[in-house]
Amino acid sequence: xxxxxxxxxxFRYAGSDRYALDGASxxxxxxEFVLLVGPSGCGKSTLLxxxxxxxxxxxxxxxxxxxxxxxxxxxxxPTHVLARHVGMVFQDPENQLFLSSVEREIAFGLENxxxxxxxxRRRVREVxxxxxxxxxxxxxPYELSGGQQQKVAIASVMALEPEILAxxxxxxxxxxxxxxxxxxxxxxxTSEKGVLALVVEHRLELALKFATRxxxxxxxxxxxxGAPRDVLLRxxxxxxxxxxxVTHLLLKRRGLAEGSIPLTSEELARAVIxxxxxxxx
Amino acid sequence: MSAxxxxxxxxxxxxxxxxxxxxxxxxxxxxxxxxxSLALSDAVSLSALxxxxxxxxxxxxxxxxxxxxxxxxxTLLLLIFALNFLTLPADRLFVAAAMTxxxxxxxxxxxxxxxxxxxxxxxxxLEVSGVPREYSMMFTMSLRFVPSLARDLQTVADALKSRGxxxxxxxxxERVRNYTYLLVPLIVYELRRSIMVAExxxxxxxxxxxxxxxxxxxxxxxxDYVAIAVSAIALCAVIWVVASGVYGSFVNQVRAYxxxx
Amino acid sequence: xxxxxxxxxxxxxxxxxxxxxxxTLTVRTGEVxxxxxxxxxxxxxxxxxxxxxxxxxxxxxxxxxVDTREASVAQLARRVxxxxxxxDHQLFAESVEGEILFTLRNMGYPPxxxxxxxxxxxxxxxxxRYRGRSPYSLSVGERKRxxxxxxxxxNPDVLVxxxxxxxxxxxxKSKISRxxxxxxxxxxxxxxxxxxxEFAAQVADRVALMVxxxxxxxxxxxxxxxxxxxxxxxxxxxxxxxxxxALLEAExxxxxxxxxLPGSFYLELLDLLNHRWVGP
Ligand SMILES: Nc1ncnc2c1ncn2[C@@H]1O[C@H](COP(=O)(O)OP(=O)(O)OP(=O)(O)O)[C@@H](O)[C@H]1O
Ligand SMILES: Nc1ncnc2c1ncn2[C@@H]1O[C@H](COP(=O)(O)OP(=O)(O)OP(=O)(O)O)[C@@H](O)[C@H]1O
Ligand SMILES: [Mg+2]
Ligand SMILES: [Mg+2]
Numbered sequence: 001x002x003x004x005x006x007x008x009x010x011f012r013y014a015g016s017d018r019y020a021l022d023g024a025s026x027x028x029x030x031x032e033f034v035l036l037v038g039p040s041g042c043g044k045s046t047l048l049x050x051x052x053x054x055x056x057x058x059x060x061x062x063x064x065x066x067x068x069x070x071x072x073x074x075x076x077x078p079t080h081v082l083a084r085h086v087g088m089v090f091q092d093p094e095n096q097l098f099l100s101s102v103e104r105e106i107a108f109g110l111e112n113x114x115x116x117x118x119x120x121r122r123r124v125r126e127v128x129x130x131x132x133x134x135x136x137x138x139x140x141p142y143e144l145s146g147g148q149q150q151k152v153a154i155a156s157v158m159a160l161e162p163e164i165l166a167x168x169x170x171x172x173x174x175x176x177x178x179x180x181x182x183x184x185x186x187x188x189x190t191s192e193k194g195v196l197a198l199v200v201e202h203r204l205e206l207a208l209k210f211a212t213r214x215x216x217x218x219x220x221x222x223x224x225x226g227a228p229r230d231v232l233l234r235x236x237x238x239x240x241x242x243x244x245x246v247t248h249l250l251l252k253r254r255g256l257a258e259g260s261i262p263l264t265s266e267e268l269a270r271a272v273i274x275x276x277x278x279x280x281x
Numbered sequence: 282m283s284a285x286x287x288x289x290x291x292x293x294x295x296x297x298x299x300x301x302x303x304x305x306x307x308x309x310x311x312x313x314x315x316x317x318s319l320a321l322s323d324a325v326s327l328s329a330l331x332x333x334x335x336x337x338x339x340x341x342x343x344x345x346x347x348x349x350x351x352x353x354x355x356t357l358l359l360l361i362f363a364l365n366f367l368t369l370p371a372d373r374l375f376v377a378a379a380m381t382x383x384x385x386x387x388x389x390x391x392x393x394x395x396x397x398x399x400x401x402x403x404x405x406x407l408e409v410s411g412v413p414r415e416y417s418m419m420f421t422m423s424l425r426f427v428p429s430l431a432r433d434l435q436t437v438a439d440a441l442k443s444r445g446x447x448x449x450x451x452x453x454x455e456r457v458r459n460y461t462y463l464l465v466p467l468i469v470y471e472l473r474r475s476i477m478v479a480e481x482x483x484x485x486x487x488x489x490x491x492x493x494x495x496x497x498x499x500x501x502x503x504x505d506y507v508a509i510a511v512s513a514i515a516l517c518a519v520i521w522v523v524a525s526g527v528y529g530s531f532v533n534q535v536r537a538y539x540x541x542x
Numbered sequence: 543x544x545x546x547x548x549x550x551x552x553x554x555x556x557x558x559x560x561x562x563x564x565x566t567l568t569v570r571t572g573e574v575x576x577x578x579x580x581x582x583x584x585x586x587x588x589x590x591x592x593x594x595x596x597x598x599x600x601x602x603x604x605x606x607x608v609d610t611r612e613a614s615v616a617q618l619a620r621r622v623x624x625x626x627x628x629x630d631h632q633l634f635a636e637s638v639e640g641e642i643l644f645t646l647r648n649m650g651y652p653p654x655x656x657x658x659x660x661x662x663x664x665x666x667x668x669x670x671r672y673r674g675r676s677p678y679s680l681s682v683g684e685r686k687r688x689x690x691x692x693x694x695x696x697n698p699d700v701l702v703x704x705x706x707x708x709x710x711x712x713x714x715k716s717k718i719s720r721x722x723x724x725x726x727x728x729x730x731x732x733x734x735x736x737x738x739x740e741f742a743a744q745v746a747d748r749v750a751l752m753v754x755x756x757x758x759x760x761x762x763x764x765x766x767x768x769x770x771x772x773x774x775x776x777x778x779x780x781x782x783x784x785x786x787x788a789l790l791e792a793e794x795x796x797x798x799x800x801x802x803l804p805g806s807f808y809l810e811l812l813d814l815l816n817h818r819w820v821g822p
Pocket of ligand 2: 559580582
């Protein structure tokens, strides 16, 4: 069975008259970097909340369908158990970092599991090292830059060694270089540790190049799912084409480009140079 | 008065003997200092107490933060002084000065504690003393979000003002009404924030284990025992001096020394 | 195009923490200025000076010739409208309609004129079907639009938007850029603070890059957004199109102009690939 297995999940928040998820099915495996996009209100955050059981345990409402994460049935597993399998990182660092030092922040989740202090210490040391946070371990999270804060947030959930990392617009408030650093960090976790990452991000031009898979949602449903290039080509009218893709499509109309769409400026430039070379040299 | 006044209670990370003290030892110290501030009632001994507190702040390398926040508190201090001075029948200057000093000593006692103790050390101390983790966490959270709340308040007020709204306009009644415009977005936002925070807590496995061993290893060391002993002795001494009447005659002597006040 | 806001060598600190360290900048009417730069560079702090919410410690800020130290925020706000990043911090009324009427009332519009303006603005911002609903029941994108609508309603000469596109989806982003173009066409000055380089490439005429409380580079968008070194210092990436053009140039295919957007890039590439123009 897949690591994440959603089948026909429908969910309506208590007091709401429409389904925020309306028959969403998704199955994802270790090592994937899934980019989750779609218009505001289409249910992206709700979908991530299903993974660690915030829906339907923390947010109550009508839940239908089947949701299994790491083999556990979400409906009958409490969030604190799912938290060991799903690390969740949110948009606003301020609301997810609580403690007075980076070190304690990383220890917090482990403490919560009731692990003995020596074990917690050992894991904290490892995580500080792995995420290169040793030099700032005594600093208070609120003194750090936005990018560093998000890195600490990721490190603090990764301390629980989850197989799944769910990030809800983790870079929305970050400057582009910090955003790229965060996305590369997530990418490294997927390729080196086999973590499954699900990332919600509106800025495709930043995130696409990291994704191994793209999922597009609309009105609580998954309307496209597959390789980023194919999905983007089909759903550009919903999610918008990045500038390099627009250029490619314009050139293609004139017969000056072919093949799959570029995701980065490098790819576009290479295609143009190739074209130019075959024509004129 | 601005949020800046609260800085007098905001932790600053420093390497000093006072910062390194166990939070429980600092708590006993806080109790002793506050009790002394409340028990003493003449300007001379309260000044002496303030001097002791200033010395402690110097050890904690925090005199500057304290002094800076005092500037913000000065209006309040003046107000206390003026109110006492204007309403008292006799001994006006003497008592008004003592009351102002008492407030200052008390504030400083708390300031010493909070400037040198992090919220989570405090929470750990509470947990070790048997307070359930939910409550100690609640405590940490409420301290943690004071600056955020202050910042939100500022932003909402800024937004309101830049919509041409004048908060300080009109009579008292109107001003109170003006402030309700400020409160609505603030309350809505803080509610939203509390949900976001709760979500993040859940996602970190909060509440998973019944029994939790705090990360901070709180065990009293020699210097903590010394601090506790000194504070306890000082506390007993103050209580004895006041209860035995020695203090009363001292105050009378001081009074006699300044008959013109 | 006239000078609207002059920022002259402004210094500012929060309780001893210096945040602005000598900023000089001009905001003009009839153009879009993007202020960009790393987290914590002081962008939000700077725009709070534009309506006198913060006053410079050194230097001065002139809003249409008036020193911000000599006018109230309410007076300055008539000419400079600021929309803050988080809409939840700036919605005060019980209904969508009320939100706009509230602002117009503060600005001293008579009730019937206010009603007429309110109607027009609700339509313009595609919010008329929500008129009676509570602002807090709207989606993030709609709340953002409402916050902008409330400020646009009283027709200030300059609009300042802090992170208008953060967390916004594609539809809303396009709506916001169309709106900015509309405002510019009316001769307004528009300032956007943004981390989104593609959005800046699309809407900005001029770009100022801030690093650590200083403006390190300021000039036409076409020059600043192609200056790799300055962008890097400000922790920004180059927008995709100029980045692609730079790669072409590195291979000896120098384009005669510096395109920022797909449209102009495409035209250049047509020339290049149809060999109507040969590289050096
Ligand atoms: N706590 C809640 N109570 C009731 N309804 C909710 C709640 N949270 C979300 N909704 C509704 O559920 C739907 C899906 O919301 P969700 O937050 O999952 O969307 P999203 O795709 O994450 O959007 P965005 O890009 O704006 O973050 C929306 O219609 C929203 O109004
Ligand atoms: N009210 C405040 N009190 C104290 N310090 C503040 C306050 N507001 C901002 N700061 C500090 O001032 C610096 C500049 O903040 P500012 O919000 O202006 O940056 P910014 O460029 O808008 O950053 P971002 O891109 O993250 O929004 C930061 O170090 C910030 O922590
Ligand atoms: Mg969301
Ligand atoms: Mg800002």
